[in-house]
Amino acid sequence: MSSQSxxxxxxxxxxxxxFEQVxxxxxxxxxxxxxxxxxxxxxxxxxxQGMNHDEKADTFNVDQLVGSASAENFDGLVLPGGVANPDALRTCEDSVTFVRDFFKQHKPVAAVCHGPWTLIEADVVRGRKVTSWPSLKTDLRNAGAxxxxxxxxxxxxxxxxxxxGDLPAFCKKAIEEFAEGKHAAQTA
Known part of the structure; x- marks a missing residue:
């Protein structure tokens, strides 16, 4: 992959x-x-607030509120994990709608660790092959994944x-998918 792909x-x-900072x-x-x-x-x-497992890490400045963000203005989405982060996001209707809209627009989405919790709430994993932190296995299967x-x-x-530990492979594949763009078979 070129450095400017x-x-x-x-x-x-x-x-x-x-969110899990790394x-x-x-x-x-x-x-x-x-x-x-x-x-x-x-x-x-x-x-x-970022976390290193159960310890507070760094803080990061938000660029845009999800309520004013539109999937139309992005080419892809990344959902970091951590336990508290996706648990909070899946109870926020603006966040769930934002995630679902990437699937409606057939745009690539990358989710790591506990990140797929938000995908379950957006009802976008049915019929999809996925992985996650092991504790989400039953939730994902119950959602049809x-x-x-x-x-x-x-x-x-x-x-x-x-x-x-999977981040090197995750980053490489996410970049590849973001470079490729739309996916016709991806549905909400």
Whole structure:
């Protein structure tokens, strides 16, 4: 992949307090290094709190509120994990709608660790092959997904990984999917 494979692309990162910091920063840096414009979208204004497992890490300034963000203005979406982050996002209707709209518009989405919780709420995993943190396996299966225990899974533009150890493969595949663009078979 060329170092500018995402030049001209705009990628949203949807997160709120309690995200696993490395699951935001590693993809953010890789996608930015590939030439994309990266935007931190959140239901919360100001700064959001990153975590290193159960310890507070750094705070990050939100670029745009999810209520004023539109999937139409982005070429892809990244959903970092952490336990509190996707649990809060899935109770925020603006966040759920934002996520669902990427699928309606057939745009690539990448979710790591606990990130797929928000995908379940958006009802976009039915019939899809995915992976996640192991504790989400039953939730994902109950939502109609085929859950597998693999480092990185890609199903028609939906990229999922299990944990921070999978981030190198996750970042590589996410960049590839974002560069490719629309996926006709991806549905909401």
């Amino acid at each position: 995402l030049k001209g692309k705009r990628i949203a990162f949807l997160a709120t307090d309690g 699951e935001l920063t590693m993809p953010w840096n890789a996608i930015k290094d590939a030439g994309a414009d990266v935007v931190l979208v959140s239901p919360k204004e100001g700064d959001i 085929e859950w597998v225990d693999e480092e990185c899974v890609c199903d028609e533009g939906l990229v999922t990984s299990r944990n921070p």
